[in-house]
Amino acid sequence: MASDTAGEPAARRSPARVAACVLRVLLGVVFAVSAVAKLVAIDSFELYIFSYGFVPLNVTFVLARLCIAGEALLAVMIVTGWWRRWVNLAVLAVLLLFSVFLCYAALSGRDDSCQCMGRLADMPPAVSLLKNAVLIVATLFVMKLERGGEESRWPAARKVVVTLAVAVGLTVAVFTISVPDSWMFGDEEMLYDKELLQETVRERGLDDGHKLVAFVTPGCPYCKMSREKIGMIAKRHDLDTTAIVYIEPADIGAQRFMDLTYGSRPLVVLVADGTPVGTCHYRNIDERSLAGFLPKQ
Numbered sequence: 462m463a464s465d466t467a468g469e470p471a472a473r474r475s476p477a478r479v480a481a482c483v484l485r486v487l488l489g490v491v492f493a494v495s496a497v498a499k500l501v502a503i504d505s506f507e508l509y510i511f512s513y514g515f516v517p518l519n520v521t522f523v524l525a526r527l528c529i530a531g532e533a534l535l536a537v538m539i540v541t542g543w544w545r546r547w548v549n550l551a552v553l554a555v556l557l558l559f560s561v562f563l564c565y566a567a568l569s570g571r572d573d574s575c576q577c578m579g580r581l582a583d584m585p586p587a588v589s590l591l592k593n594a595v596l597i598v599a600t601l602f603v604m605k606l607e608r609g610g611e612e613s614r615w616p617a618a619r620k621v622v623v624t625l626a627v628a629v630g631l632t633v634a635v636f637t638i639s640v641p642d643s644w645m646f647g648d649e650e651m652l653y654d655k656e657l658l659q660e661t662v663r664e665r666g667l668d669d670g671h672k673l674v675a676f677v678t679p680g681c682p683y684c685k686m687s688r689e690k691i692g693m694i695a696k697r698h699d700l701d702t703t704a705i706v707y708i709e710p711a712d713i714g715a716q717r718f719m720d721l722t723y724g725s726r727p728l729v730v731l732v733a734d735g736t737p738v739g740t741c742h743y744r745n746i747d748e749r750s751l752a753g754f755l756p757k758q
Contacts (some may be wrong), residue, residue, distance in 0.1 A: 473518045481606035488552070488599055489540035496532040498579030499525075503639045513687050514697045518690075518748040522641035530632040539625055542607075543620055553707060560593045580664055646745035651728055657721045658730060658737055661713055665706070668735025671754055673705045676718065676728040683743040687727040690746055698752040705755070 499506045499586045503525060511521040535555070538548040567586040573581045577592070584592065590668060615623075662668050675691065677684035689706065695702055710718040729746065731739040731754055739754075741747065 477606045484599055485542065485603050485607070486540055486597050488596065488603065489536045491596065492532050492536035492539060492552075494581070496529050496536060496577055498581045499529050499532070499576065500579075500635060500639060502576065502579035503529075504686055506576045506579065508686060508693070509573075511690070512693055514693075518641045518694070518746075520642075522643050526639065526641065527632070530628075530635045533635070534628050537631070538624070543615075543624065545607060546604075549600055552600050555601070555705060556593045556597050560590055560597075563590050563593070579630045642744045646742075648737045648739075648741075648745065648747075651725055651740040651742055652723050653725070653728055653730070653740065654723070655715070656720050657735060659735060661708070661717070661721060662732055662735055665708075667706060667732060669754055670734065672732045673751065673755060674730045674732055675705070675707050676722050676726055676730075677707050677709060678718075678726050679709060681726055684727045687729065687743045687746065690743070691729075691751070694746075694748050694751050695755070697748075699758050700752065701756045701758050 506529075507521050507525045510516070510525055511518055516524060535548065537550060538544060539552065542671075559577075566575065567590075572585045575589045576585060577584055577589055590633040656675075659668075662672075662674060666672060673685060673691065675684075677687065691705060692702075694700070695705060708718075713721075725742070727743055729741045730737050731741075739750070741750075
């Protein structure tokens with residue numbers, strides 16, 4: 462009996478155990494980096510989810526942050542080694558599920574980055590599938606090498622409480638660091654020169670029917686994302702794209718553009734028969750409002 466007891470620490474410190482521990486920590490780091498990268502590039506991640514049209518825009522804001530919080534929680538659980546068997550199975554399930562989604566994206570002709578590493582790496586579906594395959598193999602190795610190993614001396618009840626606290630804490634942290642746009646921004650109006658806008662709309666023949674007129678500038682990342690967001694909404698609701706007009710400084714002159722917008726961009730204005738009836742910016746573009754205002758194809 463004494464020899465068995467003396468042999469346990471040595472077994473735990475065997476090269477296989479050490480390799481499994483190192484590999485497990487590396488897996489946790491990958492998940493942690495992925496979560497942080499998505500949070501830093503949350504706008505792009507939201508747009509990527511919304512581009513598939515599975516859920517409304519406001520739901521996308523919440524879903525994106527829940528995905529990040531879940532990924533961060535997995536990272537913590539992987540590194541600590543708690544609930545090892547169930548966490549490893551959860552990691553495999555997440556990787557396999559996301560791989561199925563990536564196959565769907567590839568078969569649909571999508572070759573844009575899946576945003577799994579935010580702006581750190583441009584990963585089209587094929588590259589991300591390869592990354593997932595490596596992570597799946599690494600997880601299977603960890604499961605094999607750590608089979609039967611002791612996880613923690615903590616009582617199960619205490620681990621449950623701490624795990625739930627960590628889950629809630631991470632979720633609150635994500636939603637605090639990056640508050641969903643729909644929670645922060647309402648229907649506040651943007652400042653602009655109304656007379657100059659009406660004059661511009663009239664001169665450009667946009668004073669008949671319902672129009673969305675967006676004042677944007679080249680190189681502005683939020684202007685670019687506004688175009689993408691509006692385009693996705695138009696496609697999803699089969700809106701008449703001829704009723705969506707983008708105006709840049711080169712179209713009306715830089716000085717007039719600045720005088721009209723007061724230097725704010727993107728400035729999105731809803732125009733009914735030449736009269737502005739509402740404005741929005743990138744953060745408070747409302748899918749339902751646009752779909753109800755603009756004409757269908």
